[in-house]
Amino acid sequence: MKLDALLSPYPVSQPVNPAVIADRVRHSRRVHIVLDDDPTGTQSVADLPVLTQWAVEDLDWALDTGAPAVYVLTNTRSFDAETAARINREVVTAAVAATRARGIRPVFTSRSDSTLRGHFPLEPDVIVATLDGLGEPAVDGVVLVPAFPDAGRITIGGVHGMTDGVEFTPIGQTEFAQDSTFGYRSSRLADWVEEKSRGGIAAAQVVELTLDTIRAGAERIAEALCSAAPGSVFAADVVVEDDMRQLALGLELAEAGGRSFVYRVGPPFVRARIGQPQRSPLEIDDADAAESTTRGGLIVVGSHVGLTSRQLADLTARRPDAAVVELDVPSILDDSTVAATLEAAADRVVSSLADGDVIVHSSRTLIRTEDPDESLAISRRVSDALVAVVSRTLAARPPRFVIAKGGITSSDVASRGLSIRRAIVRGSLFPGIVSVWEPAEGPATGIPYVVFAGNVGSDTTLTEAVEKLSAPASHSAAQR
Incomplete structure (x- = not known):
């Protein structure tokens, strides 16, 4: 289809000054609590706190920053429905306790995948039910963006x-709709x-x-939001x-009039909703790299x-200087071989970091099952x-930077591999x-930590990210 x-x-479309939205959010005494089902939801924002616990x-630490939005990394896309529901309840309960103590109103966003993979309608339903159980104002609807x-x-x-800017492909016709756990057929929302x-x-x-x-415009949007049946x-x-x-302005009008919504959204919605302008990509310099005798970064x-x-494939072809360590998935899944496989991989990563960047990846053959929970x-x-491998590497030889590719991977590497509990999202390497x-x-x-979604960019973007982060090391070496 032609776009x-x-x-x-x-x-x-009509231009909207994001500063107008930011001003209204600031005066609303509301803070946006973003339950992010993997850490790639942060890629469109800057200067906001993110929590893995x-x-x-x-929540107190994050709210004390005064930021208009707080990200809480739930990683629920990697869990079964029961676990996902429990985590959502825990986060909402803690957030309500923290915001009540400050006399501010929380607005909850369930951030998920722009290709429609994730626990829906489970997660927004659990948020709504938990808020009701805590005596919070009734939620008037779920906004899907x-x-x-x-x-x-x-x-x-x-x-x-x-879209590539010319053609438009309905999402149900893409590979993402064939996901072994969260697959679907429909493209019309x-x-x-x-x-x-x-x-x-x-x-x-x-x-x-x-x-x-x-x-x-905003008034027309607010009218549509306010005239719909409760629970729409x-x-x-x-x-x-x-x-x-x-849409953000329309939501502001509706909420100022007493309406309450839970949002189920892709990554950039929060940026627009809080009135944050689109930022230029970050420039990485020597000051951003870990102070270490280690030369290499870890991908x-x-x-x-x-x-x-x-x-x-592009990265390994264009960066032949980088060491490549492949984790064989069948060996990982076999209890008799997993320990030796991990020990050998970690040893090679640690030794190779002394000479340059190291790429660690799971073998590319995807093991599928008919059972979504088993997948x-x-x-x-x-x-795991x-x-x-990351945890052992950090203990033995901290890398200059870490890039994690994929939603589950980047969440687990952050919270367990690098033991990051609290962080600030500085911005993005590429536009949005x-x-x-x-x-x-x-x-x-x-150590700069780069969260790279599995499904964004072109075939060369991972290579470009590594080159951006490796440049300071190359520059420093040239100066020596």
């Missing part, structure tokens, strides 16, 4: 899909809601906020950042989507193995994608 033809019936004291224009994921006429809720929410009940409404699901069209900003690749495998369990075993964290404490302090 221009799909857009031709709709009005053009959610005790009240962790999976769009991620920076990565080519947009929604037009209620249909979500991917209303139909997808019915499919994922197993008929519990009929497509006809979903309120579609199409571009006609979004581009008519709203599916929003978004093609460009200003569409999301218009950890766990994702198995096709794009990641192509990016890995998740396999993914977790692989992630990568974490063990690939975030850089600054650990606030612990053994990884001073």
Whole structure:
């Protein structure tokens, strides 16, 4: 489908100054608590706190920064439904306790995948039920905004899909819809809601906020939000950042009038919702690298989507100087061989870091099962193995930087491999994608940590990320 033809019936987008949104958020006395089902949700924002643990004291630390939004890394996309529900309840309960103590109102965002993979409608349902049980104001609806224009994921006429700027492919026709755990058939969001809720929410009940409404302005959006039946699901069209900003203004009007919503969104929604402008990509310099005699950085690749495998192939081809350590998945899954496999891998990584960058990746053959929970369990075993290698490496020879590729991988590497409990998202390496964290404490302090989603970028973006981070070391070596 041609993108221009799909857009031709709709009005053009109208510019929105993000400072207007930021000012309204600041005066609202509300803080946005983002339950991020993997750490790649942070790639569109900057200068916000992120937590991998959610005790009240962790929320206190994050709220004390005065930031308009706080990310809590739940990693629920890697867990079964029961565990995901428990984690959501725990985070909401802790966040309500921390915000009540300050007299501020929490607004909850369930951040998930722009390609529609994750626990839906489970997670927003659990948030709504937990808030009700805690005596918080009733939630009037769930706002569904999976769009991620920076990565080519947009929604037009209620249909979500991917674009290269010329063609538009409905998301149900992509490899992501074939996910072994969170697969689906529908591309129209209303139909997808019915499919994922197993008929519990009929497509006809979903309120579609199409571009006609979004581009008519904030008052029209607020009218649509406020006139819908309580408990509605709203599916929003978004093609460009200003569409999301218009939606943010409409939500501000509706919430100022007493309405309350839970958001289920892709990565850039929070940026638009709090009025944060799109930032220029970060420039990495010598001051950003860990002070260590180690020359090399560590690149950890766990994702198995096709794009990641192509990016890995490009990286190994164009960076022949980097050592490559492959973890054989069958050996990891075999209890009789896993210990020796991990010990050998960690030893090689540690020794190779003295000479340059090291790439650690799981073998590329994806082991599938018919059982979604079993597929998740396999993914977790692989992630556990990568974490063990990172943890042993950190103890023996801290790398100059760490890049983690893939959602489950980047979450586990952060929280368990590097023991990051609290961090600040500094920004992104590329426009709107690939975030850089600054650990606030612990053994990884001073090591830039790069969260790289499995499904973003071009075939060369991983290589470009490594080159950006390796440049300071090359420059320093030249100066010596």
